[in-house]
Amino acid sequence: MSTAATTVGIIGAGPAGLLLARLLHNAGVDSVVLELRDRSYVERRQRAGILEQATVDVLRAAGAGERLDREGMVHDGIELRFDGRSHRIGFPGPTGGRRVTVYAQTEVVKDLIALQLDQGGPLLFGAEARTVTGADTGRPVVHYVRGGEEHSLTCDYVVGCDGFHGVVRDAVPPAVRTTYERVYPYSWLGVLAEAPPVYDELVYAHSPRGFALASMRSPEVSRLYLQVPAGTDPGDWPDARVWDELDARLALRDDPDWKLARGRITAKSVLPMRSFVTEPLRYGRVFLAGDAAHIVPPTGAKGLNLAAADVTVLAEALVSAARDGSAALLDAYSDTCLRRIWRAEHFSYFMTTTLHTAPGQTPFDTRLQLAQLERIAASEHAGAELAENYTGLPLGRAVPAPTTRLPSGRSPQSGQQRPAQGGFGP
Template sequence: MRTTVGIIGAGPAGLLLARLLHQAGVECVVLEARDRAYVERRQRAGLLEQGAADILRDCGAGDRLDREGLLHRGFELRFEGRSHRVDLPSMTGGRTVTIYPQTEVVKDLIALQLVDGPPLLFEAPVIAVEKADSEQPLIRFVRDGREQTLECEFVAGCDGSYGASRRALPADEVRLHERTYPYSWLGILADVPPSCDELVMAGHERGFALQSMRTPAVSRLYLQVPNGTDPNDWSDDRIWDELDVRLAADGWTLQRGPILAKSVSTLRSQVVEPMRYGRLLLAGDAAHLVPPSGAKGMNLALADALTMARGFIHWHGSGSSDLLDHYSDNCLRRVWQAQHFCHEMTTLLHTAPDADGYDRQMQLTRLRRLTRPTAAAAEFAENYAGLPLI
């Protein structure tokens, strides 16, 4: 097989890239290791920045987003038993965010791809990316029980931090920056309407808590727990009781319901520099990870895909590699800004295992400043709603 751009991974980055290239007449093939049902069930992030939602609309994937997405004009910060609403439009020039699960973004993009897009091959795990530093890289993959080869002009690695794209990077050509935080999230999916129409993030002395949602009828909630926690050690009643304590505010009641699923996730950050080696370009989790407290993972992936698509389209139309040559630098500026915001959100709202009274007062001082009409509050809101994509 031959194509112009070989895309590894059918997550948000790979699928959006394929859609944008197809619309511009650039040939591509998407290879995905898992089957379609698995890909459409993968639970991930659920918040779209204004810019990310606009990208999806522009490429034709906005119909269901506009019907079913939950538009949020703000969110709540809770500490010291009080709730403080952050109004996004008033501090961001009108920008908002939308709650729309990544699973639904993926379903929408897959549906478009299968109707009129370039080839999307499920159950096609990639074995290796070879000759990435040449003018004709190769992707070796398995499909229908036999090994096959995809010859490309470029390879787009959108297959996560453990994928073949990351493995293809020579150790002496890249730098990996990483941080693992000393706490995790116990997350639950509950069959109960959200107790608040907007997200609620609590910085309690016992640890962070988050009230979010997947739909108007299904809630998504999180608790900070120690690393290594077994979710089975937390009964349903214990989870609800702890959420009650950490999310408490005057005049507010947490609605309880059946817990459909629970899991524990470690909070960690990673950045690969540069995000390009030869003709292999990385996007999404293959290039960077952020802790979920900043809700930037899917948004960064979509921004990478847009930046990469513009580079490929410019190269295809003009023969110039100028935009591709600056792909890594352009993306990394946004990536590091998002890393900074996520790190700030994480350390601001979580309680470190060795935290003392001094640490708590530093958090409270910062929180009070962010919930008043200050320049710091405006910058905070701008980062939450999302910086310009390019």
């Protein structure tokens, strides 16, 4: 069994783990990223596509904004459709200029992987983290398997960015861990289609037939979603049925001839809907970030943005500990992030329950939903509240780069240099 050491061991090469590694690298703190899947799989995972203003800002500050600025589509609002009518909610006015950018998570991941492999520390694909031991000691250890061989990585800190089904959360003892969860009785059928977008901005539709969302990946590619019963098989939805249902749910009363521009559907999948938070986000020297710590239903476009917020806060705390030995920001990490997380959970729950039709929903329930949507459309205050939540809270500042890099393997608590153990390939 080979052994190695680093300051920060990061489990998971999704946007949270990769952005954290990039922020640490820019600040001179060494890290190693372990990823279960291969690079091709990671770069193909279809996920979120809406970046809050603060997420765009931190990606730019991290040096990952060149292609984002060139290819991302900036949006100044969204359209709500309900009762056969459309209402636009603008963002910059009520939010002090904040906007959102359409840029798929797959592209964010590609950009961050390229930077990590070119400039950063080790990024090991095909590395299956099995356990984390010693979370409550000064030297936690990640035990993983790669290429059929067992390895151990000794760290000053371990960060679990390994998603809802990851192993790092298990390092937090059940006795000190509290889980909050809601599973929704419906899912999203998501399709990727070679068709122009429905509208210049995203369209969220409430319909007696169920929710629909018209999004995009580019001016030529649409990302479209339909509410379907939980447990739906995508195979039960042939392409013609998908398009017909989208037409019905997005229909406008004053434009009965309106139809979507149809094209070839290239991908089709079903996404379950869940709200989930685990507390605390820290135990000893193990930290949780992104989907390892929380899940939100995608209606509020918060998943990727919460992950970016987590690791921005955590990077600043880890750099503070590495530079001056201060644990104050690390001690505050969980509480700092949970305030934002619960606000985002509430907004995502609100958007989901207001726009979706629940099984067994009564006409009374539907009228309450429509009354809420009418208020958002008619009230400047209510519209501003939606805009503020949708565009997101401002993040803390990105971690600045030092004039010199810290030596690899230095322990901020002891100040002693650890001998190098083992090695990592590119």
